[in-house]
Amino acid sequence: MVRVIGHLDLDYFYAQVEEVQNPSLKTRPVVVCVFSGRTEDSGVVSTSNYQARALGVRSGLPIVTAKRRLEGHNPAVIRMDHGKYEEVSARVMELVGGKVDAFEKTGIDEAFFDVTAMSKGDYQASMQIAQELKDTILHSEGLTSSVGLGRSKVVAKVASDFAKPDGLTVVTPESTLDFLGVLPVTKLYGVGPKTTTILEEMKVRTVAELAQADPSALERHFGRRLSSYLLAAARGTDEDPVVPNQEPTQFSRIVTLRRDTRDTTEALGQMAEAVASIQGKLIGSGKSYKTLSVIGVLSDLSVKTKSRTLELPARDAAGVRDDALVLLEGLLAATDKSLRRVGIRVSELTDSADQSSLSDFLPSGQ
DNA sequence: TCGCCCTCCTC
DNA sequence: CCATGTGAGGGCGA
DSSP states (O other), rough: OOOOOOEEEEETHHHHHHHHGGGGGGOOEEEEEESSSSSSSOOEEEOOOOOHHTTOTTOOOHHHHHHHHTSOOOEEEEEOOHHHHHHHHHHHHHHHTTTTTTEEEEEEEEEEETTTTTTTOOOHHHHHHHHHHHHHHHHHOOOOEEEESSSHHHHHHHHHSOSSSSSSEEGGGGHHHHHHHHGGGGGSHHHHHHHHHHHHHHHHHHHHHHHHOHHHHHHHHHHHHHHHHHHHHTTTTOOOOOOOOOOOEEEEEEEEEEEOOOOOHHHHHHTHHHHHHHHHHHHTTOOOOEEEEEEEEESOOOOOEEEEEEEEEEEHHHHHHHHHHHHEEEEHHOOOOOOEEEEEEESOOOOOOOOOHHHHHHOOOO
């Protein structure tokens, strides 16, 4: 049976949550910002509402620049409150998850779902279901959302992006090639600036051109994995299923230092909260890690990482700090630059120190 | 196959 | 000094 996959995207999420909480903001440009703490207004815009976007203020713009562009427009400049958005997100996801066959949260504001069985593969019926999901979210949380339906995850994702905010785009299996074909390749998930540049050099601009590109040429430029993904995505034939309850494979935290430095002790001191937070994630999820990485964003904004893999999984804070210090020293030894931002990441997560150390002694495979 | 590092994406 | 923060995955050399 042909699948019916949906992608749900909560519109301009952080800024919209702020509007719901304070409706008087709806008539004003709203920018939700990440303040780095370096200077009064250093940091970037995380999310902006559509009034702000109309004035050229989008994600990633420095706060100072955003304020300049919004001068005289009575903007609301709001500090990001991640915990608050997580709570709203969790309620929405819980609600929607119970009304579909399968549900996979992929971010704080987005999720895939599968309604093949409950719609009996009928796209008209699926559209009704999708509209009901949108209505439910609007009535319970006051949030508008954009939904796309299609035969695969890639099609659903592109469809949800096609009309927003408050959009509902249905791409039937028969219309898939027509829908995708005319789009520029940048609209495909996984195709960013680098990939676009390479494709341009291959004279591939639209998804239709990508679908007919020479597979071996693609493989030369992008490798086996990415090239086969690109072809499947362009044809709307990717088969990835909707997988509920995906476990995270890594936790990371990164902080901007008060000032650039090569002093590892000073850097580590400012990482204390990040380390504690990672610790909390490990404990909260009952996981241990085998690989610890430090990430350094240097004074020229280049990024370096150093990592170390343990023989046995661990989760203790002292070990994290000691190893992080060593890695940080190694990282700095490989450059003349100073640290601007430092981060820490744990990966190769296993289900708990005890169980995983035992399983290390068991035969691998099935 | 593993360890390490980099690229990319989204907000 | 304008330039945040989280996560997934792939390439490559040993």
